[in-house]
Amino acid sequence: MSEKTTKELEKLREHIDSVDQQLLHLLRKRLDLVAQVGGVKHAAGVPIYAPQREASMLAKRREEAAKMNVSPQLIEDILRRLMRESYLNEKDVGFKQVKTDLGHVVIVGGQGKLGGLFAQMLSLSGYQVKSLDKDDWQQAEAIFDGAGMVIVTVPISITCELIRDKLTSLPSSCILADLTSIKEKPLDAMLSSHRGPVVGLHPMFGPDVGSLAKQVVVVCHGRGREQYEWLLEQIGIWGARLVEADAQQHDKAMQLVQAMRHFSSFVYGLNLYREAADIDNLLQFSSPIYRLELAMVGRLFAQSPELYADIIFAQQESLTAIGDYLDNYAQALELLKRGDRQGFIREFEAVAAWFGDFAPQFQRESRAMLQSVNDMKTG
């Protein structure tokens, strides 16, 4: 580079530095203002996540951006990222307590990650929370005494047994809830062990989400809804979206959404291991899409094997879904072995037709994701 070029670049970069300083100040200011909005909402007990307000604000900004020749998608992406930050900060303010005369909450399995998250959210909303873990059963009576709600969140494999063995003498005013990722059997166990209000919940997210904003919690009603309605409202105030479902339907969907998907990711990792693949080398050659897929498989193996065993072994019926996949894979492999290109294309087209408008929608969505992945690259 010539000296002139270097100088020109330096001068421009100084300008950019100063713009970035102003940018930082604006971000700080905006975060403060949104925190004030949070404070007002908190006092009034209004949910932090307001989809309509968000959509109309974004539409307005996109319009303003277009007029200034700034890409509407750019300002939308930046504002969405800022909103995430604000949701994370909501926790510092705490949340409105919907039910003020509950008594305390007992979380059975409160030392687990998901139990810990719910304990934190409840505490931030003014509830008194006690944890009951596997070494605490001798003090169980004292811990349960005066509880207004008991939430069960222990490994799936012991959930029903624990409910049937240990939770048979809660007072009938006490709410019994669980956070298990299957719903039919735990709900049955709760209904038969407890006389009072019962509700099954399935938080559709990992315990490492910083905020519940926009996350989904599935609700399977048990008994005495009017007595736990406040809990649903409370979860809404945390920002989550509640999806009501029939327990059996939920469990059927989970066979595909969880058990089969986790299983096939597991096998994918197993396969890489057995092929003695060189991950460094694979990454070297990886397009953003493959890097993303490798990351989605690899993340599994950073987590607890027991957790995945629990999910995969939870439903006998998952075996069918998992077995069907094997059959379909074997059949498709036959096409390949025969070199039947036309047969492959026919099957592909049938699936594409079945996906319908979802296919292009998923393509748009994944393009945005892949761009984010590419943004993260460092060198």
Add this chain to the structure above:
Amino acid sequence: MSEKTTKELEKLREHIDSVDQQLLHLLRKRLDLVAQVGGVKHAAGVPIYAPQREASMLAKRREEAAKMNVSPQLIEDILRRLMRESYLNEKDVGFKQVKTDLGHVVIVGGQGKLGGLFAQMLSLSGYQVKSLDKDDWQQAEAIFDGAGMVIVTVPISITCELIRDKLTSLPSSCILADLTSIKEKPLDAMLSSHRGPVVGLHPMFGPDVGSLAKQVVVVCHGRGREQYEWLLEQIGIWGARLVEADAQQHDKAMQLVQAMRHFSSFVYGLNLYREAADIDNLLQFSSPIYRLELAMVGRLFAQSPELYADIIFAQQESLTAIGDYLDNYAQALELLKRGDRQGFIREFEAVAAWFGDFAPQFQRESRAMLQSVNDMKTG
């Protein structure tokens, strides 16, 4: 909401509106400044993507952010998003032309998507580009006359045959290159059909990337490197990172990275179709991670079946990788059928150990991606 609350919120939102106006102005200003940097770089022929400068700038901003109690990750994410925008805008300025006495470029398959992208990038860099597609072979002699470079980018299934049949009499000063996603056979075909310089390229990205910044192009050297060195420099100026590879090694990696992965995504879609899954219902229950995975499968079916057939059927050896996956799946399914939870956990731990530090790294990476996915949710 009380009237007081409504009023307070309205006032705060007016403040936020005005901050956002300032934000838009700053974004416009920053984009303009970076465009000026691009102009200076363009004139000097410096690559647009400068990883080290980028890293040191981000480090400085993170530090400044921390001092102002703004999350360092927030400013980094926003600046990365802004950089993407600037890279996209680079195209408006055009690129420095490294080789000014080349003669024109012929792209065989220039009407294809990837051919079109390369035609565009070359034109933006001042080269004269002619396209030669399947109906143009009668005028081939005229089109090739005076060409300094011929780039082949036609379906894999006809690439080698086309090279051997049609590209045997190019002048020995002409560079012959290809963009096929396998490299050994096309490279052999080019080397045996053409006397002059030969290079195999594999752009590791789809034709829908807006910019080549940070994208990877694999280079397999053929013959006469000093004569096509300028092309590699040119691709670097477009922002891409060049990865040199042995053709055979590259192809082996592609069996896992492309053929097997695409095949198992194909089967996953096929399986959903055969199970008559209700996509709406699945999405209803979907956590961000599953939505992402469903999107990655669905995107496949929005694309051309021929393209995927080409990739999957390209290498006979891919059959082995694809078959091995089936065997591993079948074995793992046996664990499940036996209810062998301990066996599953043992296998899981072996794979986790093999992933080593990559597993937590992938978990961190995917967490960031999943947060982006969640940011995109609209209601």
